[in-house]
Amino acid sequence: MVMFKAAFVREWRLLARQKADWLNPLMFFVIVLTLFPLGIGAKPNLLAEIAPGIIWIAALLSVLLGAERLFKEDFRQGTLEQLVAADEPLFAYVLAKITSSWCSTALPLLFISPLIALLLGLNAAAWQAIVLSLLLGTPLLNLLAALGAALTLSADKGGILLALLILPLYIPLLIFASAAVDNATLGLDYSAQLAVLAAMLCLAAALVPLAVLKALRLNVG
């Protein structure tokens, strides 16, 4: 716990000093979403119809954008090497990395979601579904992105490899999350989709940190 707190505080200090790390993905998200209404033109009905898919695709691309830097700096500076050698703090470090990356890349998306709903002409019910699906889905995005970042750590041009590795894993999430928002726009019940998202999140939260741990050890050794 002490280790987790120390690693978490360290992450926040780094984020405060490297604002581009979390601001860029957020700007990317907003810009991609503003491009759609401009590209499609004045067809509010069409826009509201495809909005769930657009929002989720933009969200997962923006999380992916911030993923590559996750362990890179610590790998280059040798911090990771020392943590692997010390063994014990590594797990707390991985958990702190994932939590702080969720707070820095996904939490801002939640905050600007009302703006996005307005932009795409969604009603209040659909906005609520977006918030709920983002709340359950984005931690999953961050967990998988962390796994991709750990696996591609020692690859030279890891960015594209990371995308190729992780994007297919996002497919189930994308299907259920946009289905939830879709149902909400039609006024239907979407608790089943949310339950599936929650189940996927639980599974990932239990297993992915261990896989990240193993991947980091492999890359450092």
Added chain:
Amino acid sequence: MAVFLVTTSLLSAFALSCVRQDRVLFDAVDVTLAAGELLHISGKNGAGKSSLLRILAGLAMPDEGEVLWCGEPLSHRQPHSDFAQSLCFIGHLSGVQPQLTALENLEFWQAAFQLKQADPYAVLATLGLAGLEDIPCQMLSAGQQRRVSLARLWLTQAKLWILDEPFTALDQSAIKLLQQQFKQHLEQGGAIILTTHQAMEQQFPQSRTLELVYRW
């Protein structure tokens, strides 16, 4: 004789070999290190010093041979083993995060590596970094950054120190300071393995040198 060696030495390794890109860096290297001893690994650039250190620190697996900690093979160790707790490893990468200040780096290490909860200001002052505690480390010189990373040695409770080129970029006064710290650690029953191109023998009577021969 072998049993005797195992019981008295902290760290021992038998018949280590390491192959990198089809080149045999070294083979049949034996290492024994008892408490209070300093092992100086010397050799030309590219002779495999750093690779040997990483194997001894448990970060890499040897292609052949075995490393034993207090008689227990490292390859069979459990997570959170006694070995990792007794080890302070500082590689040729300093581990200093350049965006953070010396104080913030030290704070993180204190929690992560379970260092002594001593006053970090005092430690940094000992290392000649008084007044520089609150400056991001990227503003410091290479030698000063090295000093920040070596500050861990003033706080660690680990028995075995494995250091890759600790004297790099340090000035004479810092080298002297570090050597004093080494002496103190050895007197308290610790052990040190390091690589350096400095001569260590005069200062440390209890030191041994392992020469790795550069091979094609």
